[in-house]
Amino acid sequence: MGDQTAVVSGGRGVSAELEQEVASHSELLRRLLDSVERVVVGQRPMVERLLIGMLTGGHVLLEGVPGLAKTLTVSTLARTIHAKFNRIQFTPDLLPADLIGTLIYDPKSGEFTPRKGPIFANILLADEINRAPAKVQSALLEAMQERSVTIGDTTYPLQEPFLVLATQNPIEQEGTYQLPEAQVDRFMLKLTIDYPSKTEEREIIDRMASSRPPVNVEAVIDVEEIGAARTVVDKIHLDERVRDYIVDLVRTTREPSLFGLEKLERYIEFGASPRASIALAIAGRAHAFMQGRAFVTPGDVKAIAPDVMRHRVIVSYEAMAEEVLPDDIVRRVLDKVPVP
Numbered sequence: 126m127g128d129q130t131a132v133v134s135g136g137r138g139v140s141a142e143l144e145q146e147v148a149s150h151s152e153l154l155r156r157l158l159d160s161v162e163r164v165v166v167g168q169r170p171m172v173e174r175l176l177i178g179m180l181t182g183g184h185v186l187l188e189g190v191p192g193l194a195k196t197l198t199v200s201t202l203a204r205t206i207h208a209k210f211n212r213i214q215f216t217p218d219l220l221p222a223d224l225i226g227t228l229i230y231d232p233k234s235g236e237f238t239p240r241k242g243p244i245f246a247n248i249l250l251a252d253e254i255n256r257a258p259a260k261v262q263s264a265l266l267e268a269m270q271e272r273s274v275t276i277g278d279t280t281y282p283l284q285e286p287f288l289v290l291a292t293q294n295p296i297e298q299e300g301t302y303q304l305p306e307a308q309v310d311r312f313m314l315k316l317t318i319d320y321p322s323k324t325e326e327r328e329i330i331d332r333m334a335s336s337r338p339p340v341n342v343e344a345v346i347d348v349e350e351i352g353a354a355r356t357v358v359d360k361i362h363l364d365e366r367v368r369d370y371i372v373d374l375v376r377t378t379r380e381p382s383l384f385g386l387e388k389l390e391r392y393i394e395f396g397a398s399p400r401a402s403i404a405l406a407i408a409g410r411a412h413a414f415m416q417g418r419a420f421v422t423p424g425d426v427k428a429i430a431p432d433v434m435r436h437r438v439i440v441s442y443e444a445m446a447e448e449v450l451p452d453d454i455v456r457r458v459l460d461k462v463p464v465p
Contacts (some may be wrong), residue, residue: 139362139419147361147419150354153346154180154415160205160342165198166332167325174316174432175202175290177411179351180358183313183404184269184289186254186436193318195292199250207347208247208286215257221264225274239276244268247284247348251291255304262308265289269311286351306439313404314429315436317452354414361410362420366465370423371405374430377458378438384461389454392444397437404433423464431455 154176161172171187175198178185187195196212203210213224226242243249244265251265268274269289273282291312293304309315321329373383379396381389405426412425431452438451 143357143360143362143419146357147414148417150350150357151414151417153350154354156345157202157205160345161198161201164201164342165194166329167321168194168198168318171195171198171316171318172202173415174314174429175199176415177408177429178290178314179286179288180355180411180414181313181407182286182288182355183407184291184311186309186312186315187290187292187318188295188315189292189318191294193320195318196250196252199248199290199292201342203248203250204342205345206248206351207344208351209245209284210248210250211243211246212250212252213243214252215254215261217256217258219257219261221260224261225264225268226276228277237277239279239281241276241281242274244274245281245283247286247288249287249289251289253293254291255293259305262305266305266308266311269308286348286355309436310398310400312436313408314432316432317435358410358414361413361418363406363410364420367409367421367423367426368406370462370465371402371409371426373462374426374458375399375402375405375434377462378434378454381458384458384463386457386461389457392441392447392449392454393438394441394444395439397434401434401437405430408433427459427464430459 158169158172158176162169165172175185177183179202187199189195200210200212213219222242224242225244226240228237229240230237254262254265257265264274268283268287272285272287273280275281289312320326375397377383377386377396378393378401381387381393408429409421409425412429413419413421416425434455435451438454440449440451440454444450444454
């Protein structure tokens, strides 16, 4: 076992074999990232977070004003993978059957046969998800949580990998429905998409301001390779001190006084649940993997924490009145909790 010794993190050895696996599989992901960026200008953090969702099986919610390439990024990412991709444009008149499928009567046999809906895919783009009514959201919630759907009296498992990438517009409220907190919590990451920089916007003009379609991308990875990469991500070393740091971060959103943040108590209605702790650990491993490391550092946790926690911290009416956002609370917690 002497030749298996490698980088030491938190007092424990990480095997050379694991390091080699991480280096090999993370290179595949970098190739995929490069392919997406042939079409999408900037937005690298968004693309990286989408890859983290893919590596962990965690659903991702993208929020941003129209025109920031949310849909383009998801569809481009899907084209770089040999996987089944479906897009659903959510509308107020959408029915659960439009999403999951329904039973069709065959007059010749006198029997009902299932016709599966677009949710039976590896990657599902739920475009403008907050435009769908409650019954559709309920059907989607079962699929996201249970990885299965029920048509008639039969439950059908969804194929793996199964990933919901949803977009929503934060500024337009007409014809929209607020997502239930239970459903928002099922998204491992919530990304807030910002405007590009001046340099990036100039490059967008150079690439897109013509009648020619964007650059066509080819699939560079298949679902089997994604499954193999997921297996490696699960092996990434998570030190005891990093685990404690994750718990401290999440608990401080519920008990700000733990680390001298008593002033935040009036702004927090509900703190993050243990699901946030689980997501931080899983996403932290994937973030380390994306950096080509076989162990998680506190920096990995801090990098991914806003995306994991912003939708799990419910602010009070006082916070809304004073325009204190969940991001502000998460930032204060990250600044205050000691890093191991």
